Amino acid sequence: MIKHSDHFHGSDLEKIEQIYRIKKEDITSFSANVNPLGISPELRKTLADKIDAITSYPDREYTSLRKCIGNYVNTDFNHIIVGNGSTELISLFIQIKHPKKAIMIGPTYSEYEREISLGGGSSLYYRLDEESDFNLDMKSLDNELKPDVDLLIICNPNNPTSSAIKNEDMRKILDICKQRDIFVMVDETYVEFAEDMNLITSIPLTEYYNNILILRGISKFFAAPGLRLGYAICGNEDLLKEINKRKNPWTINSLAVIAGEIMFSDEEYILRTKELISSERTRICNTLNKCDNIKVFPPVANFVLIKILKENITARDLFDNAIKKGLMIRDCSTFPFLDQQYIRFCFMSPEKNDELLKILLESLK
Missing domain, CATH: 3.40.640.10 (Type I PLP-dependent aspartate aminotransferase-like (Major domain))
Structure with missing residues (x-):
């Protein structure tokens, strides 16, 4: 389980590697908010x-x-x-x-x-x-x-x-x-x-x-x-x-x-990026909104903020469940005014998004 004092930025893959013994190359960072298509x-x-x-x-x-x-x-x-x-x-x-x-x-x-x-x-x-x-x-x-x-x-x-x-x-x-x-x-x-x-x-x-x-x-x-x-x-x-x-x-x-x-x-890369984020943002939010144990704040950017409504489940729990599968989300308790009820993750490829959705929704049943 992640320690209370451990909070990870999207670029902290070396720290994750040390604590969880997962090679950083095997981690998909949903915390970094970076274009999933990679470079142009x-x-x-x-x-x-x-x-x-x-x-x-x-x-x-x-x-x-x-x-x-x-x-x-x-x-x-x-x-x-x-x-x-x-x-x-x-x-x-x-x-x-x-x-x-x-x-x-x-x-x-x-x-x-x-x-x-x-x-x-x-x-x-x-x-x-x-x-x-x-x-x-x-x-x-x-x-x-x-x-x-x-x-x-x-x-x-x-x-x-x-x-x-x-x-x-x-x-x-x-x-x-x-x-x-x-x-x-x-x-x-x-x-x-x-x-x-x-x-x-x-x-x-x-x-x-x-x-x-x-x-x-x-x-x-x-x-x-x-x-x-x-x-x-x-x-x-x-x-x-x-x-x-x-x-x-x-x-x-x-x-x-x-x-x-x-x-x-x-221009082709720019258009592909916008189309991918737009379609995945809509699809993922439609799926998440069906879960009664979270509140989804409508996203404009390439990431979404979620509030956990289920008792006895915290952002650290969801972070831990996801990272064990090589998927890194953001525990938002280090942001002003937010606490252990909030997580953030960005939109990646449809396949990786489905992997993360499965983990989150199973954890929040």
């Missing part, structure tokens, strides 16, 4: 032929890559900045804005809080209400945006709740924050998995608002966390100049640049 076939086919690129420095401005991203997200490439994963860009942004007090909409990813703390600031959570399926209450948020708040952080779609804020509501949030001199940082790591991404992404709003920065990356949708390529979209040119001024040169290597350009252009 075009990337797999062509990247090796580009190996000579490492004999020279990449373009210091990354112009070609930024143009490719601009075409992918349909925005001006001059409003795009690239970094060594979104974590580098979060860190640079926090260093520049130096927020004294931030509000994070949660439960959510913990890296934001860490960066704010390192910068000497404090952070509070605005708590999403479970009764409303973790969807945002605009009036309630408005009341929490006090004069001493200078940064609002939103993960959209949110991890781990898989809920989302539509861009029509994001516009209202930006209007409120503009009036109160609050900057808004939006993490769109999972937006490409959404059924109708155009209703959620805030990228079009960067043309009208200078108090928003949007973060994205290739770790999840493009299944390439090891390449460490992130990017941000912002219409505030002064902020972009300041980030570029502080940013170390060549933080993205030549192969990552080439890989990004290939992936963002692989």
Whole structure:
């Protein structure tokens, strides 16, 4: 049985290997929220032929890559900045804005809080209400945006709740924050998995608002966390100049640049990913909703949050039952406001999804 002190991130396969004596190659991680199709076939086919690129420095401005991203997200490439994963860009942004007090909409990813703390600031959570399926209450948020708040952080779609804020509501949030001199940082790591991404992404709003920065990356949708390529979209040119001024040169290597350009252009792979996630999200949720011993929170992203309603069954129990079969889910008790009643798992191949569903439903009879 998993120890109470053992909590695993989706990348902690080495720890799992040690504790459960299961080879990490034999583990299917439903915890990492990564595209089950793996990397782009075009990337797999062509990247090796580009190996000579490492004999020279990449373009210091990354112009070609930024143009490719601009075409992918349909925005001006001059409003795009690239970094060594979104974590580098979060860190640079926090260093520049130096927020004294931030509000994070949660439960959510913990890296934001860490960066704010390192910068000497404090952070509070605005708590999403479970009764409303973790969807945002605009009036309630408005009341929490006090004069001493200078940064609002939103993960959209949110991890781990898989809920989302539509861009029509994001516009209202930006209007409120503009009036109160609050900057808004939006993490769109999972937006490409959404059924109708155009209703959620805030990228079009960067043309009208200078108090928003949007973060994205290739770790999840493009299944390439090891390449460490992130990017941000912002219409505030002064902020972009300041980030570029502080940013170390060549933080993205030549192969990552080439890989990004290939992936963002692989339209067939992008479409296949969206179709697979859409069909499996619908199928799995329809199956889970037939189980009386759980509550399924409607997912927008490529993962689903579930509340366990059956007595004497905890997230640790379900984690243990699944990992013994080589399937790794997320015990969500480490997220703010969640406890041992909650698990999260992403959508993988239909065959693997069926394996996990069988284990979960048998455990929850």
